[in-house]
Amino acid sequence: xxxxxxxxxxxxxxxxxxxxxxxxxxxxxxLFLAAAIGIPAGILxxxxxxxxxxxVPLFQALRILPSLAVLFLLIPxxxxxxxxxxVALVLLAVPSILLNTVAGLLQTPEFMLETxxxxxxxxxxxxxxxxxxxxxxxxxxxxxxxxxEIIASATLAAKIGAGGLGEIIFTGLGxxxxxxxxxxxxxxxxxxxxAAGSVSLLGRLLMRYKYV
Amino acid sequence: MITYVVKYYxxxxxxxxxHLVLVGLTLVFSLILAAxxxxxxxxxxxxxxxxxxxxxMIYSIPSIALFAMLIPLSGLGKTTAVIVxxxxxxxxxxxxxxxxxxxxxxxxxxxAAGMGMTTGQTLLRVQLPLAREAILSGIRLAAxxxxxxxxxxxxINAGGLGSILFDGLRTxxxxxxxxxxxxxxxxxxxxxxxxxAAGRRASR
Numbered sequence: 001x002x003x004x005x006x007x008x009x010x011x012x013x014x015x016x017x018x019x020x021x022x023x024x025x026x027x028x029x030x031l032f033l034a035a036a037i038g039i040p041a042g043i044l045x046x047x048x049x050x051x052x053x054x055x056v057p058l059f060q061a062l063r064i065l066p067s068l069a070v071l072f073l074l075i076p077x078x079x080x081x082x083x084x085x086x087v088a089l090v091l092l093a094v095p096s097i098l099l100n101t102v103a104g105l106l107q108t109p110e111f112m113l114e115t116x117x118x119x120x121x122x123x124x125x126x127x128x129x130x131x132x133x134x135x136x137x138x139x140x141x142x143x144x145x146x147x148x149e150i151i152a153s154a155t156l157a158a159k160i161g162a163g164g165l166g167e168i169i170f171t172g173l174g175x176x177x178x179x180x181x182x183x184x185x186x187x188x189x190x191x192x193x194x195a196a197g198s199v200s201l202l203g204r205l206l207m208r209y210k211y212v
Numbered sequence: 213m214i215t216y217v218v219k220y221y222x223x224x225x226x227x228x229x230x231h232l233v234l235v236g237l238t239l240v241f242s243l244i245l246a247a248x249x250x251x252x253x254x255x256x257x258x259x260x261x262x263x264x265x266x267x268x269m270i271y272s273i274p275s276i277a278l279f280a281m282l283i284p285l286s287g288l289g290k291t292t293a294v295i296v297x298x299x300x301x302x303x304x305x306x307x308x309x310x311x312x313x314x315x316x317x318x319x320x321x322x323x324a325a326g327m328g329m330t331t332g333q334t335l336l337r338v339q340l341p342l343a344r345e346a347i348l349s350g351i352r353l354a355a356x357x358x359x360x361x362x363x364x365x366x367x368i369n370a371g372g373l374g375s376i377l378f379d380g381l382r383t384x385x386x387x388x389x390x391x392x393x394x395x396x397x398x399x400x401x402x403x404x405x406x407x408x409a410a411g412r413r414a415s416r
Contacts, residue, residue, distance in 0.1 A: 064400045066360035069393035072377050076386055152274030156364065159381060169280045173367060178284045185280030189273040196272045 004179035016168070020187060023154055023164035027195070030086055030150045034093035035143060041094075042101025042139075056102060059095040067092050067153045071160060085154070085162030092153050093146035100142025104135030136206060144199040151192045165191070216387040224376065228395055231372035234290065234362045235403075238297040239355060245298060246305035253310060254335055264306060271303035275361045279368050293370035297361055301354040308350025312343030348411040352404055359400040363392075373399070 009016065045052040062070075071088045078084035108131055116130045158166025165188045172180030217224065253260040270278075278296045286292045316339045324334040340347075366374025373396045380388025 061401070064356050064360075064404060065397045066363045066393075066400060068360070068363040068374060068377055069396050072381060072389045073393045075381070075389060148272040148274075152276070155274050155276045159378075166276065169276055170367070172280060173283075176288075181280040181283055185277040188277035189281070192272050192274055192277070193269060 004177075005183060008179045008183055016183065016187075019163065019165045019168055019184075020191070022162075023151070023166075023188075023191065026082070026086060026089070026157070026162060026164060027147070027150045027154050027191075030089035030093060030154070031143070031147055033086075033090045034097055034146055034150070037090065038094045038097030038142070038146075039101050039139065042098045042105065045098070045102050046105045052102065056099065059098050062091070063095040063099070067149070068156060071153065071156055075160060080161040082162050085157035085160055088157065088160075089150050089153055093150050096145040096149065097139070097142040100138045100145075101135065104138025104142075105131060107138070108134040133207075137203065140199060140203040140206075144196050147195045147199055148192055151188065151195060155188050213387055213390060216391065224391060224395065227371070227373050227376050227392075228399070231359070231362055231374075231396070231399065234293060234297070234365065234370060234372050235355070235358050235399075237290075238294050238301065238358050238362070239351075241294060242298040242301035242305060242354060242358075243351070246302055246309060249302065249306055250309045250313070251335070253306075254313065255331065260310065264303075264310070267303035267306055270299050275300065275364050276367065279365065283368065288369045290370045292368055293362065293365035297358050297365070300361060301358060304354045304357060305350045308346050308353065309343070312346025312350075313339045315346065316342045344415060345411075348407065348414075352407045352411075355403045355407060356400050359396060359403060363396050 041055070045055050067088075070092055071085070074084045074088050074091075078087060112130055112134065113126060116126045121129070154162065154164055155166035155169065158164055158170055165184050168180050168184035169188070172178070172184060249263060253263060275296060278299070279292060282292045282296060286295060313335075320338060320342070321334055324338045329337070362370070362372055363374035363377060366372055366378050373392050376388050376392035377396070379385070380390075380392055
């Protein structure tokens, strides 16, 4: 089996590297978009209780949907290829970021905000230097969950023509070739662990004051 | 869409049944394993952090990758699917079980120990009833995530609703894709609601 794997890497190194690059690129783009939607939407939810009342249950329900169903349901609407895969990944990642942003902001103790206001901070200052830093750990947990969800679903997205490492795994399944399965599977697993690890590391860097 | 159901309802019901068997088996195995691991953590406090760490690492591996890595060991089919799904649930269950047990007021557990209860008695008669809420929410999370990941298991010949989805994708049959999605999403929502209701009844 190891000889087979070595042979695979010898013959298909270019394809393999291209698959990693596609996978990483689509995952990074999806995460960026999901954060760009999820965090502001979460802030909006906390500012306007009326919005929160219907947005939060909606996204809780969206989180229950199986990711395969979300991925496949978009085919009638958007067809196959890179775009529907990207939309599906964003849809799958936004809930955990949004819900964690809301939860993080809501669990900030009221007295801290009042103290900040009493110290003469403006609304903007309170947001920047009290509210958001207090919510940061929860938001980062949301991003970490989102990143693993995105990398996992990006693997499945190979089925709808998005390319990436999933393609190697599905080819391996089709041909029942262990070398392809292991090469694809191990790489996806490592990529996912690496991404989750770097989000944790980012958290440590951003919240260095906690670990002094 | 409706005519499709009328014509092929037996096929859809068969897939739904297979899916339920897969989810049911997984939940039984994962509850047994998670309970054993939780008890281990209670008695041997040192292993707790390591065990939760390992489980969270497994949990962050994409399911299709874990399926792919296990196929050389346990082959295609239901066995591999149940193993992978059980492994995934360990993180959700263990984390919730342990959080629930830790959230029980120290005063209460110390009082129990002071009355002469052993660790086992405290766990069974004091901590477990008080941690019911967290335990149940762990089981709910695990059930919903199992329904979702079990659809992916169809790609390694484990059957279930995922096979309808993958068939639909291969033949570009929208009816199959739609019904596969509706049934799997519906099953997840229904199971979630049912467990909430069961929890309410139990704690009344």
